C-alpha cells in the first residue's frame with residue numbers, strides 16, 4: 412500500500428490529525444490496533460482551544476450537542492469535620508469570545524464523531540485491528556491478526572499513546588516522573604441539575620467530579636499508591652461513603668455502583684520527550700508528553716498537536732515543499748506550549764499531593780486570591796484553556812502569597828484578546844515560508 416501520510420494510532424490525537432489531513436486532500440492511512448472500543452477511562456474534558464480546533468474541522472456543533480458544557484469549576488475546601496471552609500471558582504466566563512467554556516464528552520463517543528467525519532473522505536483509509544510493529548526503509552510494518560504487510564509513505568506520524576512504536580523508532584527517550592498518589596476513577600449517574608465541575612478537598616482527601624451528558628458524572632478520588640487492592644476487598648458501601656462524605660450531592664447516585672468492577676485505578680505520570688521530530692517521522696499526543704490529569708489537559712494537548720502538525724503537513728503537500736526539515740515548525744510551535752501546560756498540571760498536582768494542614772491552608776489562600784484578582788484569574792483560565800499563554804510573574808506570586816494586595820481592576824476585553832494566540836503564532840510557516 413502507498414499513501415502520503417501514515418498515522419500509527421487511532422486515539423483522539425491520531426483521528427484529529429487524520430481528519431485535518433483528509434479535509435485538505437492529503438492521502439492518509441491510519442492503523443489502530445484495537446478492533447473494539449477501549450474499556451478504560453480516558454480524558455473527557457475538552458478545553459476551549461480544542462473546541463476552536465473542532466470548530467475549524469466542522470464538528471463543533473456535533474460535539475456541543477453531545478457534551479455537557481462546563482462554565483465554572485467550583486473548588487471547595489472542607490474542614491476536618493467536613494464543613495465547607497472555603498469556596499472559590501475557576502470561571503471560563505472570564506475568557507472573551509466564542510470559546511469560553513469546557514465540554515465534557517464520553518471519550519469513545521468523541522472518537523466516533525471524529526472518525527465518522529474523516530470517513531466521509533475517500534482519501535482517508537482506516538485500518539481497524541491493525542498494529543504498527545515498527546518501520547522499514549520508507550515503510551511502516553503493520554500486522555493484522557497473523558497477516559503482515561507494509562505501507563509506504565512520505566511521512567510517518569506516531570499517535571500511539573504512551574508506548575509509541577514511532578517514538579522508539581525515532582530513538583527518542585522519555586523519562587517518566589511518578590507521583591505520591593494514585594486515583595480511583597469511575598463514571599456513575601448524577602442529578603440533572605448538577606452540571607458544573609466540582610473539586611472538593613480536605614487537607615488529606617481529594618475528589619473531582621466532572622458532569623458528563625446523559626446525567627452521568629466522571630469522578631476521580633485520590634488514594635495512596637498501593638491502596639487500590641486493599642480497598643477493593645472492602646464492601647462497596649465503603650467506596651460510597653468516601654464519596655458521600657465529601658459530596659452530599661452524589662448521595663443516592665453513587666450507590667448505583669453495586670460493585671468494584673467499574674472502578675478503575677489511574678496512575679498519573681509526567682514526561683516530555685526531548686524531541687517530537689526526526690527525519691520524516693513525528694510524534695503527537697501521549698507519544699511525546701504525558702501530564703498529570705489534575706488540570707484535564709492530556710487529550711487537549713493531543714488535539715492541539717494534531718492541529719498544528721496537520722496544518723503544516725497539508726501546507727507542505729499543497730505547496731509541494733516536502734523537505735522533512737519543515738516538520739520542525741511543528742515542534743517549534745508546540746514544544747514550549749506543551750512544556751508550560753505540563754508545568755501547570757504538575758503544580759496543580761503538587762497542591763493536592765501533601766496531606767498536611769499548612770499545605771491545605773496555602774492552597775485555599777492561593778485559590779481565593781486567584782479568584783479575587785481579575786488578572787490572576789484571567790491568566791489561570793487562559794493558560795488552562797490553551798487559547799494563549801501568559802506566564803505568572805513575581806508580582807503574581809506575591810499577590811497569591813498575600814505579600815501584596817490583590818488588583819481590583821478588570822482587564823478590558825481587547826487587552827485580554829491580545830494574549831490569545833493569533834493564526835501567525837499557530838502557523839508561523841505561512842508567513843515565514845516553507846523550504
Ligand SMILES: Cc1cc2nc3c(=O)[nH]c(=O)nc-3n(C[C@H](O)[C@H](O)[C@H](O)COP(=O)(O)OP(=O)(O)OC[C@H]3O[C@@H](n4cnc5c(N)ncnc54)[C@H](O)[C@@H]3O)c2cc1C
Pocket residue numbers: 419420421422423424425442443444445451452453454455456541542543544570571572573574575576677695696697698704706707708709710711713
Ligand atoms: C488509563 C488512562 C486514563 C486517563 N485518564 C485521563 C483523565 O481522566 N483525564 C485526562 O485529562 N486525561 C486522561 N488521560 C490522558 C488522555 O486520555 C490522553 O492524554 C489522551 O487520550 C492522549 O491521546 P492520544 O491520541 O495521544 O493517545 P491515546 O488516547 O492513548 O491513543 C493511542 C491509540 O493508539 C493505539 N495504539 C497503540 N499502539 C499502537 C500500535 N502499535 N499500532 C496501532 N495503534 C496503536 C491505541 O490502541 C490507542 O487507540 C488518561 C490516559 C490513560 C492512559
